[in-house]
Amino acid sequence: MTRVRHNDYGVLRPPAVGAWEPSLRVSVVIPAYNCAEALERTVPALARQTYPAELMDVVVADDGCEPPLDVPGARVVRVAGGWGRGAARQAGQLAATGDVIHWLDADMLLADDHIEAHMRWHHLVDYAVVIGDTRFVEEPGEEGVQSEYTRKTLESSRRLKDAGASAYLLHTGASTSVRADLLRAAGGVDTSLNMAEDTELGYRLAQAGAVFIPDAEARAWHVGPSTVMLREKEVHRHNWSYLGDLIPDLRWLRSHPRRHWRVPYVRVVVTATTYEETRATVDSALAGTLADVAVTLVGPWDKLTDERRSNLDDPFLDLRLLHNLYAHEPRVSFAQSVPVSAAPAPFLLSVPTGWVLGADTLSRLVRHADRDLLGLVSVALSEGASGVVAARLERTAAFARASLLDGGADDLVDEMFGSEWVSGAEYAFAAAAEEAEPLAGDPAKWRALAGERLREVKELRAEVARLAAEVERLSAAPPADDQEGRGGLSSLFRHLRSAG
CATH class of the missing domain: 1.10.287 (Helix Hairpins)
Structure with missing residues (x-):
């Protein structure tokens, strides 16, 4: 499978529309609420698609319409246990059977080769998210215009080839497609969101390794202006109250210096050893200038039982003391094994226990990684007979994409994102608690x-x-x-x- 560096999909060579033989099944999923008239235009247009009819089905997710929808040419599923666009999209994709999920708004009109234009990319790579060329029209038959945001984004980024880690910001549900396996790996659609679900899903798809491809040949028309066009400030005011908690990349939404966020920017992994060494490492990670950090403390926590024991001679005393210390700290979680991924957090830092971070160690490491969109920064801490002791800052999206391909993870990450070694002393790592700067006193x-x-x-x-x-x-x-x-x-x- 072709390896795409960052979001530069220019290495992919899709076949010309009409000049290839498809094999993947696609399910077109349309969330719908009180839009029967629009569906009477949208669904019949799908029957005219050049993509083979036997490889395509249409699922309409009825989000509480009264009377319930009956749409010829489509399979209708009723949304249960929630409401809104997030719940409808998730209900539709759970009912879908295709290899690819193609999201479509109910008020969209598609060119006859629209689905085919999307699907040729999915036959090339498993991690494509294809974005249709949507134009806004007042009436069917008009040429229409792109939204100003879409136009500027495409022009400034070589059609997202240079968008790097922010390519997901152009992801919308109006007409996009994704492999069903990749969608499931990203966690599906957040059913609690009835707005902003497209951006949030795009972010998680990026962390799952996606490359975002805007296809100018996948032509589509949105009848009438979007809600953003009509009420942009109100939409942003609403959506940003959610997205600040869910998308760490949107740094301007996280201006508070110390508060706790649902999705951390960096997840730090520490393996529990002695009480003193482990505490020194964990506390230093929580006390830095980068506030939106969480720690996963790895150890055999299942061995801590409530049976009678000698408090001071407990064979798991250090483990128990650490659990007592962090049991009510919301930024610390306990795990039996090292997590495979930090998703949806964009970065994972693994630190050898007993090594402590300086006040700005994390923020400087992340800045270094972001300067060239590096997938891996390895930090040399010391070297002995057993080899180099190192910390590792991993970009979640880079390792997720590498996991979809054949080969060694580090080598693939280096090829597609780049990697570097840096000195621990340069980034203010200290070898032991007594060598570290004290955490008490002045703010970070x-x-x-x-x-x-x-x-x-x-x-x-x-x-x-x-x-x-x-x-x-x-x-x-x-x-x-x-x-x-x-x-x-x-x-x-x-x-x-x-x-x-």
């Missing part, structure tokens, strides 16, 4: 600033030492170079005064 931002100033002092001291050595060398120069030496010495002394 002041500790981070102090750490930055200490690094600057070390660099200046090294520069002073270098210049002093140069002064000593020039002072020992032969008499013939005396005039030149004095000029060099004067320059060096001026440099020393300014540096010191």
Whole structure:
């Protein structure tokens, strides 16, 4: 299978529409609420598609219409246990049987080759999310225009090839398609959302390894303006109250310095050892300038029973003390084994127990990873007879995509996203609790600033030492170079005064 780097799908070569033989089944899922008239236009248009009829079915999710919908040419499922677009989309996809789920709004009209244009990409790779070219019209038959947001996004990103980790922001339910397996891996549709469900699903698909492909040949027309066009500020006001909690990438929605969020930006994994070492590592991760972090503490927690025991001679005493310490900390969870993925969090940091993070270690590591959209940053902490001790910052989307392909995960991540090694000392990791800066006292931002100033002092001291050595060398120069030496010495002394 072709390997796409970041979101640059230009390496894929889809066949021309009408010049290939399809084999995958597709289910077109249409959420519907009081839109029988629109469905009378949309569903018959699906019967005219060039994609083979025997490979396509249509599922309409009736979101509480009265009277219940009866749509010729489609299988109707009634939404139960909820309401709204999220619940309707999920009900429809659960009833679907296709290899691919094609979302479609009820008020859409499709070109006759629309489904075929989508499906050719899904025959190339398993991790494509295809976005149709939707135009907005007042009446059927008009050429229409793209939304301004879509137009600007496509123009500024080489049609999402350069969109990197933010390509999912163009994902909408008006006309997009995704492999059913990838949709299930991402967790399906959030049934609690009746708006913003498209963006939130797009984000989780990105974490599952998706590449987002806008296809200009997948032509479609939306009859009437969208809700965003009519009430943009109100839509954003509503949606952002949800999305700040669910999409860590939307950093501007997380301006609060210390609050807890449902989906963390970074999940830190620590394996429980001794009480003191483990506590030092976990507490340092929670005390940094990056507030939206969560810790998974790995250990045999099932061994902690309520049977009578000697409190001080308990063979699982350290484990029990750690559980007592973090039982009511909402940012710490307990796991029996190391999680395979941090999804839906975009980053996972694995830290060897006993190593502690500086105040700005996490924020600097994430900034480093984001600079070139790296999939893996390995941090060399120490080296001994058993090899290199390292921490690892993994990009969730990169490792998820690698898991869909054949080969070693690290090698595939390096090929598709890039990877680097950095020094632990450079990122303020400390070898043991007693070497670490204290967590008490000043807030994390002041500790981070102090750490930055200490690094600057070390660099200046090294520069002073270098210049002093140069002064000593020039002072020992032969008499013939005396005039030149004095000029060099004067320059060096001026440099020393300014540096010191």
